[in-house]
Amino acid sequence: MRWLALTLCLLAAPLAAVQPDEVLDDPALEARARDLSDGLRCPVCRNESIDESNAAISRDLRLLLRERLVAGDTDEQALQYLVDRYGDYILLNPKVEGANILLWLAAPIMLILAGGVAFVTIRGRSGAPAPDDLSEDEQERLDKIMRG
Structure with missing residues (x-):
């Protein structure tokens, strides 16, 4: 019985924190949003992506990213908007340039x-x-x- 509980806990660990009301109707836009948010760091949780984090700021960032994509931003424009607002720290893999x-x-x-x-x-x-x-x-x- 313990093994079953442990297995279920391990399988549940990588589940995303994205709420159903955040998911976009367009599957292509949602897939883009998931790809982009997988590389964005939660400012509160440090080394978790915003998709994995349950922090309120991560939810706000997920919604903001989706708003930018719905507004017609390219992937680069949406990421640059978030970097301009939160700095390079928001990227899980920062660019190798400058400082x-x-x-x-x-x-x-x-x-x-x-x-x-x-x-x-x-x-x-x-x-x-x-x-x-x-x-x-x-x-x-x-x-x-x-x-x-």
Whole structure:
């Protein structure tokens, strides 16, 4: 019985939060709206698309997107309208241009720098010479320890 409940929960997880009163009558426009809203981020839920989110602002964004499409906007115009209003943050996959280039390149640059620091650190430790300035007593003790 637990497996059935778990399976049903997992199957219900990806359901969209789009309400029946939001769905457009024209199937082609609705399909366009679903494709576009799948790439738009909910400002409240962070990494959920507006289709997956139940937040009130996501509902408003879904309705606004559909209004723009019904008004005759192309996909690019509708997305640009939302980006102009909410900024690049609204896009789940922001464009690689302008200030976003720094964000896209920051992780690989930090990984390379960390790898370089680790390489230099490890390399420096392995090449460190053993101290040669042992006294005769210390050298005898060391030899005794090494022989067992």
